[in-house]
Amino acid sequence: MAGTKAPEDAYTAAPFVPKTPTGLAPLREAAAHCRGCPLHHAATQTVFGAGSAQARLMLVGEQPGDQEDRQGEPFVGPAGKLLDRALADAEMDPADAYVTNAVKHFKFTRAEPRKRRIHKAPTLREAAACAPWLAAELAIVEPELIVVLGATAGKALLGSSFKVTEARGTLLEREIHGRPERLLPTVHPSSVLRADDREAAYRGLVADLRTAARALS
Ligand code: URA
Numbered sequence: 001m002a003g004t005k006a007p008e009d010a011y012t013a014a015p016f017v018p019k020t021p022t023g024l025a026p027l028r029e030a031a032a033h034c035r036g037c038p039l040h041h042a043a044t045q046t047v048f049g050a051g052s053a054q055a056r057l058m059l060v061g062e063q064p065g066d067q068e069d070r071q072g073e074p075f076v077g078p079a080g081k082l083l084d085r086a087l088a089d090a091e092m093d094p095a096d097a098y099v100t101n102a103v104k105h106f107k108f109t110r111a112e113p114r115k116r117r118i119h120k121a122p123t124l125r126e127a128a129a130c131a132p133w134l135a136a137e138l139a140i141v142e143p144e145l146i147v148v149l150g151a152t153a154g155k156a157l158l159g160s161s162f163k164v165t166e167a168r169g170t171l172l173e174r175e176i177h178g179r180p181e182r183l184l185p186t187v188h189p190s191s192v193l194r195a196d197d198r199e200a201a202y203r204g205l206v207a208d209l210r211t212a213a214r215a216l217s
Helices: 024-031 066-071 078-089 122-140 150-158 187-195 196-217
Strands: 057-061 095-102 107-111 118-119 147-149 172-176 179-186
Touching: 024 122, 024 179, 057 122, 057 150, 066 078, 066 118, 078 187, 078 196, 095 122, 122 150, 122 172, 147 150, 150 172, 150 179, 172 187, 179 196
Parallel strands: 057 095, 057 147, 147 179
Antiparallel strands: 107 118, 172 179
8 A cells, every 4th residue: 555654564675686796796786776675765875894705704794784884895994994903903904804894774863853864773674674785694694703883783693692791702604595504793893983982892892803803723
């Protein structure tokens, strides 16, 4: 019926995902037209993953932020800068990683019209709707290790009972979207920026990334 909204559990990106993509480029092109959930209405654009299909490491965040939404690239804002620094301190090269998000559109609220856009966490349903994109990226990149950044990515990949405080720093082996994967959960870089003790939170992130580096070596 015209004007009737689909129920949240009917949201899915599946019809927009090419059935047999030959690489990341056709996926990225198709994702630009995704209308699988309502987040595309307010966002500027789809922010698809970035990096090489040959990357051994995949980093999965939550969703693009304000800067990422404007620039169309994941992790180019303050959280991304911190992540790059932490990767370098863990002796990992960000250029060797494929970086993406569980949710490909920026979700935000505004306190008042024309005021700053304020990040709003995606719901589990929105992350589930977007999961076919992540599954397709995993099938193309076939990473040797997935670094799971924070709770939204953790719940999207490891289930709704995932708790970053319990799982962080531990190398996990799970079947994800039909493939055996190795995963290393850690905190989201934004949580480091918000932490009361930023130095300690940053050291914890770097320690987890060092574990990831060892798992790859
Ligand atoms: N936070 C995320 O989870 N992803 C981004 O791309 C930027 C900020």
